[in-house]
């Protein structure tokens with residue numbers, strides 16, 4: 001069945017409404033979603049518009065007015081249908097068949113200037129058939145935190161969804177994890193698909209391989225186009241999904257990011273990162289750092305992220321077994337570790353200033369770096385930023401000059417490892433041509449921005465919002481993140 005659709009309105013004065021919306025998902029039929037109505041909010045105050053996302057949609061930020069964001073993404077006027085996606089998922093290891101978009105919907109799908117299909121998905125837009133006991137809403141702080149995480153991760157090179165808009169909506173919400181009553185928001189996220197692992201898991205649960213096949217064909221056609229004409233496209237798709245997810249996990253790890261809720265309903269079939277709830281950037285290198293207060297056993301702690309992703313990919317084999325030969329699935333997943341290590345090593349090397357090094361040196365440098373970071377308790381982001389800030393050609397002269405202008409204070413007992421690290425770094429510099437030094441300085445500066453989105457930083461911009469509705473520190477922080485300061 002095709003739902004009643006508001007026709008694309010090329011003549012609307014609102015640039016968001018005159019976009020050419022495609023019904024790629026909708027046309028798959030209503031086995032995958034329910035049409036829902038948005039909440040009517042008492043207020044609409046635009047708190048965030050992501051102008052950087054407009055040119056890729058073919059829109060000129062100068063032309064798009066604040067009111068256009070509010071009409072489209074706060075009042076939800078001039079477009080339908082809105083589709084609450086159906087999905088299940090493994091949450092902290094247990095299968096939950098009661099999920100689905102409980103506080104969001106697919107607003108629409110638009111092709112970017114790059115030819116890719118993008119989803120606009122809401123969060124906090126009201127109740128749906130999947131809200132269970134929830135209110136269907138998003139706190140303002142939740143919106144602020146997701147905007148910040150997406151921007152920070154994007155600028156750290158993580159493949160992530162981004163927030164297009166965040167509008168304060170004038171409701172008072174009650175939450176166990178925020179001082180309540182607390183303010184409300186509705187967010188629109190731009191993503192390279194909102195199809196989740198759990199979207200397929202639901203189809204397996206319902207024993208509908210026909211629907212799995214149809215959805216998988218759609219996924220390959222839209223998000224793995226280069227495989228579509230291949231004879232063994234399904235096996236190739238799974239192998240590439242494994243690669244994308246392994247690389248994503250490596251990107252989080254190098255960025256020092258702990259997602260915190262790696263349930264299969266929060267894993268995208270395109271390998272893109274999304275859903276930033278109780279996440280945290282690690283203050284210092286603690287493998288067992290836990291970001292979510294409700295993750296009692298540390299299932300999703302920092303160091304577990306790659307293995308959890310691998311496990312989620314393994315569980316996703318169940319729905320795919322109807323279509324992809326089990327040997328192909330097994331072979332595809334067997335490459336996870338290799339892809340992960342390659343990406344993690346490459347990203348960490350860049351943080352250390354190098355685009356490439358001989359293998360043995362790479363291994364030794366990474367090992368010593370992690371050992372030092374673990375033992376010294378110096379800030380993870382601070383360490384790399386201090387490398388970038390203090391790097392000098394003099395580091396080539398003597399090991400004692402390496403990072404000697406830095407103000408880092410390792411805990412007592414870590415100085416032996418630090419000395420070893422300096423000796424190694426000094427040797428690596430001396431093994432390279434002197435003309436490499438400016439490139440090393442540039443690499444360090446590019447991959448290690450000063451601003452890190454640590455929890456106290458988020459609290460420092462949240463406080464003025466709560467105390468005096470002062471949003472300037474929030475805008476200043478986003479600006480710093482976006483300009484890699």
Ligand SMILES: Nc1ncnc2c1ncn2[C@@H]1O[C@H](COP(=O)(O)OP(=O)(O)OP(=O)(O)O)[C@@H](O)[C@H]1O
Pocket residue numbers: 099100101102103104123130131132133134135136137138261265266274275276277
């Ligand atoms: N306040 C709420 N009201 C209704 N449903 C909710 C609420 N909060 C979460 N849910 C639902 O609970 C499930 C798990 O929530 P989770 O926090 O992972 O997702 P989400 O943040 O709401 O959305 P997304 O995954 O799109 O970012 C989802 O199905 C979600 O829709």
Ligand SMILES: [Mg+2]
Pocket residue numbers: 265266275
């Ligand atoms: Mg979620």
